[in-house]
Amino acid sequence: MRTFVAATAVVSGLALAGCQTVALPSLNLNTAVTLNTIYGIENAYGVAVNAANAYKALPLCRTGTVPSASNLCARRSVIERLQAAMRRARTAVNNLVGLQKAYPSVDITNALSAAQSALIGVQQVLASGAQ
Amino acid sequence: MVSAAEIEAGLAAAEAIVSAIVKVAPAIEQGVISSIPYVQAIAGLIGGSNATPEEIDAVLARIDAAADAFLEPLPPDDGSTAT
Numbered sequence: 001m002r003t004f005v006a007a008t009a010v011v012s013g014l015a016l017a018g019c020q021t022v023a024l025p026s027l028n029l030n031t032a033v034t035l036n037t038i039y040g041i042e043n044a045y046g047v048a049v050n051a052a053n054a055y056k057a058l059p060l061c062r063t064g065t066v067p068s069a070s071n072l073c074a075r076r077s078v079i080e081r082l083q084a085a086m087r088r089a090r091t092a093v094n095n096l097v098g099l100q101k102a103y104p105s106v107d108i109t110n111a112l113s114a115a116q117s118a119l120i121g122v123q124q125v126l127a128s129g130a131q
Numbered sequence: 132m133v134s135a136a137e138i139e140a141g142l143a144a145a146e147a148i149v150s151a152i153v154k155v156a157p158a159i160e161q162g163v164i165s166s167i168p169y170v171q172a173i174a175g176l177i178g179g180s181n182a183t184p185e186e187i188d189a190v191l192a193r194i195d196a197a198a199d200a201f202l203e204p205l206p207p208d209d210g211s212t213a214t
Contacts (some may be wrong), residue, residue, distance in 0.1 A: 032181050035181065035182045035183065035184065035187065036176055036181055036182050038182070038187055039172065039176060039182030039186065039187055039190070040173060040176050042187060042190055042191055042194065043169040043170075043172040043173045043176075043190070044169075044173070045194055045198075046166070046168075046169035046172075046190065046193075046194040046197075047166045047169045047170065047173075049194050049197045049198045049201060050162050050165040050166040050169070050197065051162060051166070052201045053161075053162060053165070053197060053200065053201050054158055054159060054161065054162025054163075054165075055162075056201055056205075057158035057161070057162070058158055060205070060212040060214070061212065061214040062211060062212060062214070063210065063211055063212060063213045063214060064214075065214070066214075070144065073214075075214040076205060076208060076212050076213065076214050077214060079205060080205070082201075083201065083202055083204075086198055086201055086202060087202060089198075090195065090198045090202075093191070093194075094191070094195070097187060097188075097191055101184070
């Protein structure tokens with residue numbers, strides 16, 4: 001359930017970040033849309049980080065056991081894969097924010113795609129940990 | 132017809148599940164509570180609010196700190212948690 005809620009929130013954030021087409025009450029529409037896009041990605045990243053931390057806080061599964069309803073535990077291999085994915089997501093989201101700050105009028109499409117892909121990677125590892 | 136033994140077995144299974152959930156409840160609860168502001172922010176954007184550069188910086192700093200905590204290595208495996 002927890003994983004489902006986290007996954008839904010991540011997907012909502014990513015979807016939101018991908019479709020900012022609503023007219024906004026701002027003098028500089030491009031900037032407002034860019035900021036909202038980045039903020040959506042950022043909050044999806046926040047949900048993913050919290051889900052990852054909640055997973056890591058579970059006791060590690062004992063060798064030879066698997067997670068189940070009566071054995072709530074985290075697999076070491078999943079945490080390690082999650083850490084690798086999270087490292088990529090952290091870099092990608094920070095690159096996105098840094099790029100927009102340094103060059104507010106530059107096209108952020110590539111950095112945005114990189115951040116979205118990295119977060120989808122985190123989400124996929126999280127989903128695999130729930131199985 | 133369900134036998135008493137089957138009911139007892141069912142109760143024992145239920146007890147094990149509840150016991151396991153209670154043991155890890157603080158971690159689950161913390162994860163859910165910590166995610167609320169992010170979910171609310173996403174909902175706000177959907178509702179039409181606009182983000183500011185200051186918000187973006189403050190939120191990113193907070194999330195990066197949580198990500199750094201997550202990226203702390205696990206204790207080495209002594210063979211008992213090789214999963």
